[in-house]
Amino acid sequence: MTQTQTRPQAKPAQQSGHRATARALLETHGLTYAEQAGITLRDTPSPLYRLLVLSMLLSARIRADVAVASSRALSDAGMKDARRMADATWQERVDALGVGGYRRYDERTATQLGDGAELLLSKYKGDLRGMREGRKTAERLREVPGIGPTGVDIFLREAQAVWPEFGPYFGMKAEQGAERLGLPTSTGRLAGLVAERDLARFAAGLVRAALDKKVVEDVREAAEAA
Numbered sequence: 697m698t699q700t701q702t703r704p705q706a707k708p709a710q711q712s713g714h715r716a717t718a719r720a721l722l723e724t725h726g727l728t729y730a731e732q733a734g735i736t737l738r739d740t741p742s743p744l745y746r747l748l749v750l751s752m753l754l755s756a757r758i759r760a761d762v763a764v765a766s767s768r769a770l771s772d773a774g775m776k777d778a779r780r781m782a783d784a785t786w787q788e789r790v791d792a793l794g795v796g797g798y799r800r801y802d803e804r805t806a807t808q809l810g811d812g813a814e815l816l817l818s819k820y821k822g823d824l825r826g827m828r829e830g831r832k833t834a835e836r837l838r839e840v841p842g843i844g845p846t847g848v849d850i851f852l853r854e855a856q857a858v859w860p861e862f863g864p865y866f867g868m869k870a871e872q873g874a875e876r877l878g879l880p881t882s883t884g885r886l887a888g889l890v891a892e893r894d895l896a897r898f899a900a901g902l903v904r905a906a907l908d909k910k911v912v913e914d915v916r917e918a919a920e921a922a
Contacts, residue, residue: 713919714878714879714889715889716919716922717877717915717916717919718890718898719919719922720916720918720919720922721898721901721902721905721915722890722894722897722898722901723918724901724918725900725901725904725905725911725914725915726894726897726898726900726901727897727900728854728857728896728897728900729750729754729760729764729850729854729900729903730743730747730750730854732764733746733750733767733771734768735747735767737854737855737857737858738858739859741777741778741822741823742776742777744823744824744855745776745816745822745824746767746771746776746777747854747855748812748824748837748840748843748851749775749781749809750763750764750767750854751843751848751850751854752805752808752809752812752840752843752847753766753767753798753805754847754850755842755843755844755846755847755850756800756801756805758798758800760907762796762797762798763796763798766792766793766795766797766798767796768796769792769793769795769796770789770792770793770796770809772792773791773792773795775788775789778812778813778817779822781810781812781813782810782813782814782817784810786806786807787806789805789806790802790803790806793805793806805842807841808842809842811841812840812841812843815839815840815841819839830861833852833862834848834852837851837852849867849868849869852865852867853865853866853867853896853899853900853903854896854899855896856896856899857895857896860892863892863895864886864887864892864895864899865895865899866883866886866902867899867903869902869903869906869907870899870902870903871886871902872906873902873903873904873905873906873907873911874902874905876905876906876909876912877902877905877915877916879902886902
């Protein structure tokens with residue numbers, strides 16, 4: 697395909713079906729992981745930090761519901777920003793992770809949380825907005841212990857709700873969910889199915905579809921009933 701050629705467009709009936717599926721996904725499973733973890737996402741230090749912690753936990757090889765519960769437990773224990781995370785003892789972090797059911801990697805993760813908080817305090821005064829600079833953002837996020845490419849994907853996928861310059865952002869896991877739902881997998885065509893304000897919710901729903909066949913079934917039933 698040359699640069700002057702365009703990709704085939706979806707037929708009107710097909711596009712209508714895709715939009716119906718997208719609406720059904722938003723209605724049935726359109727909850728961001730931040731919302732599930734009790735984080736009201738804003739472009740302020742504490743919610744962004746809590747999202748970073750959640751992204752780190754979700755990127756580990758544990759169930760998403762355990763990661764979400766552990767993120768809540770850390771916040772409930774008062775570790776809602778980099779300063780309070782750094783001031784907590786290693787055992788307090790381990791205990792909070794245990795409350796959320798995060799036991800497989802709890803000791804290593806407790807260390808990473810402390811080290812990451814110290815890094816954020818020293819380089820960015822505990823404020824992730826200091827990382828926000830186009831392409832450099834992902835590189836800076838990866839400097840945080842425990843945050844690799846998957847963690848960056850999760851963070852930016854959710855943060856696009858308040859950092860819109862990173863949207864539309866889906867990532868590989870969301871694209872897998874789109875394929876399972878019979879939706880297009882290109883970023884542009886997926887983004888065209890929902891309003892800009894719904895991109896983060898839509899992306900999270902696609903990830904849920906990739907992880908759970910029951911989500912796919914729910915969406916198909918809802919789309920057929922609409």
